[in-house]
Amino acid sequence: MTEPVKLSMKPTGWFQIGWSAEYQPGDVRPLRYFGEDLVAYRSRAGTMVVLDGHCPHLGAHLGYGGQVQGEDLQCPFHGWQWGPDGRNTCIPYQDRVSKTRRVRGWPTLERNGVIYLWHDVAGREPACEVPELFDLFPDAGDPAAYPAPFPDGTMHGQDLRLHPQFVAENGVDYAHFKYVHRAEQAPTILSRDVDEWTFRTTMSLTFSVRGSDQELTSIEGGLHAHLVGLGLSYAYAWGSGAVLSLTAATPVDDEVSDLRFTAWVDTSDDPDHALLERRRRSAIAQVKADLNIWEHQRYTEPPVLATAEAAGFKEIRRWARGFYPADQLIRGEG
Ligand code: FES
Numbered sequence: 001m002t003e004p005v006k007l008s009m010k011p012t013g014w015f016q017i018g019w020s021a022e023y024q025p026g027d028v029r030p031l032r033y034f035g036e037d038l039v040a041y042r043s044r045a046g047t048m049v050v051l052d053g054h055c056p057h058l059g060a061h062l063g064y065g066g067q068v069q070g071e072d073l074q075c076p077f078h079g080w081q082w083g084p085d086g087r088n089t090c091i092p093y094q095d096r097v098s099k100t101r102r103v104r105g106w107p108t109l110e111r112n113g114v115i116y117l118w119h120d121v122a123g124r125e126p127a128c129e130v131p132e133l134f135d136l137f138p139d140a141g142d143p144a145a146y147p148a149p150f151p152d153g154t155m156h157g158q159d160l161r162l163h164p165q166f167v168a169e170n171g172v173d174y175a176h177f178k179y180v181h182r183a184e185q186a187p188t189i190l191s192r193d194v195d196e197w198t199f200r201t202t203m204s205l206t207f208s209v210r211g212s213d214q215e216l217t218s219i220e221g222g223l224h225a226h227l228v229g230l231g232l233s234y235a236y237a238w239g240s241g242a243v244l245s246l247t248a249a250t251p252v253d254d255e256v257s258d259l260r261f262t263a264w265v266d267t268s269d270d271p272d273h274a275l276l277e278r279r280r281r282s283a284i285a286q287v288k289a290d291l292n293i294w295e296h297q298r299y300t301e302p303p304v305l306a307t308a309e310a311a312g313f314k315e316i317r318r319w320a321r322g323f324y325p326a327d328q329l330i331r332g333e334g
């Protein structure tokens with residue numbers, strides 16, 4: 001029998017928390033992810049820092065009025081300062097700092113204009129790499145042909161009732177392409193390749209495009225999907241124009257997630273960028289079509305699967321279990 005189950009919203013891994021262009025040196029923002037109040041800031045030298053949000057002194061939220069002083073963050077309440085590693089660096093009305101109290105720091109890095117945060121409930125150090133996009137998909141060609149995507153090639157949905165695993169499962173779900181993405185026929189899965197942190201799928205897709213003479217031409221395209229844990233779903237799609245993308249779901253708390261989508265559009269066949277905006281919009285429209293399903297989806301375990309799709313779903317669900325803390329793998333509802 002199929003029972004409602006709830007997947008843990010505390011998976012281990014790297015997750016997207018923003019885009020680099022959103023933070024200038026000196027910018028400070030409150031964030032909330034994984035049920036934790038956090039503060040993010042960019043230091044004067046340009047380093048992104050994420051710390052627990054509340055000041056260990058008397059508990060002010062550093063994200064509401066905190067100020068960047070050099071590399072450190074100054075609390076808005078009594079002016080204590082905290083370094084990027086969370087150490088106390090200044091108590092303005094005392095000559096000694098606190099050696100014992102520190103704010104918890106969260107591993108953070110930036111790559112390809114994306115800001116990533118490492119989450120692990122057990123507090124372990126990052127156990128995998130965040131890929132460099134153009135190393136991941138060498139077929140994508142020259143990175144210089146892909147204009148910086150922020151903001152027009154991005155989408156950000158906040159507090160959505162979706163689980164990151166829904167996004168990850170999209171990669172093995174060939175049958176939805178016809179219905180959700182209006183592909184002419186279901187794609188053919190050419191390969192699947194799994195290790196501890198990554199799940200890679202390659203599929204071929206045939207679709208037709210109406211040319212300027214109004215004639216329909218059939219185009220052979222394809223898609224490489226490359227998941228890094230449950231939070232990061234990279235893809236390289238080719239056919240009529242090529243697009244690299246990242247679809248990233250980050251749990252806010254036990255109920256809702258943020259979804260960020262970034263499309264890097266290849267302009268090597270479009271040097272004047274006449275097609276750029278249209279290609280960006282159509283990439284964003286595809287993820288919005290998925291989102292329309294994900295937001296209202298209920299996780300079903302075990303699912304009723306057609307024969308041909310069973311192996312892929314079983315494999316990705318087995319892989320996904322490795323990212324949940326053992327004590328809260330899947331919670332029954334009610
Ligand atoms: S609460 Fe932060 S300095 Fe007092």
Ligand SMILES: [Fe+2]
Pocket residue numbers: 170176180181290
């Ligand atoms: Fe999809």
